[in-house]
Amino acid sequence: MSFYDKLLAYYRKHYMTAHIIPGIIFGIVIDALVFVYRTPDEYILCSPAIIFHGLSYDVLVMSIVIVCVLVILCYLLLMFFLYKIRTSNVNMKNIYRSLVIITLAVMFGYFGAAIVVVISDALRINVERFHLNLFSSVLASFSTSITFFVYYTISSEYREAFDKYLGIGQLKKVVSRNRTDVTITTVMASINGSSRREGG
Structure with a gap:
């Protein structure tokens, strides 16, 4: 196993973070500067x-x-x-x-x-x-x-x-939880509606 492979094996998350974070920071800074220095009489x-x-x-x-x-x-x-x-x-x-x-x-x-x-x-x-x-x-x-x-x-x-x-994982969990809640609510409403019809 080469030095580079060992580095990736032990510091995989740090390696990926080092590739992802600089681009995100740069993009946010540039977008912020565009909005800060915009003027109504100029094209961007x-x-x-x-x-x-x-x-x-x-x-x-x-x-x-x-x-x-x-x-x-x-x-x-x-x-x-x-x-x-x-x-x-x-x-x-x-x-x-x-x-x-x-x-x-x-x-x-x-x-x-x-x-x-x-x-x-x-x-x-x-x-x-x-x-x-x-x-x-x-x-x-x-x-x-x-x-x-x-x-x-x-x-x-x-x-x-x-x-x-x-934070995409957290967003997935929230969306999944909301879908489950909606499904359960729909099923319960359907059961309640059927019970009322049978009782009536």
Whole structure:
């Protein structure tokens, strides 16, 4: 067992917390700043690309395209090797399935956003940059937002950590308890109604 494997085995919850908490904190801080500094006479465009112009904008877009292509190729190679192994291990199948979904998310997310800009510039389509950036941001945000649901659905370890640290487990218990109470109330009302009809 390598040092990394031992670290994961003994500090699994800390490891997952270290991956989850920074993103949550960053997202909350950014959202708070957006609301604090908003003004009624300005558009709020959720796009990091809005601050780039000219050559810096072109470099940013091409960098996104290159990185996304490399990420997609790496995922495809990994899926190919996993497919060649043809393992029946449930965890490996879950990994394979999550790789497929995340690859599709990257393709339709950041990669799709960058391709929209590249095609628009190449074909010289007359689209206002504001609207183009807004549409690209929606695609890029899709890639980021779907990852949580992929991990939660496919990985039991991530699901357990999310349930524990994000309070989802408590919410599930409350919803389950409410459903049980509603079911019991409905059954009791049905029994009482039947008893009254028989007595009458």
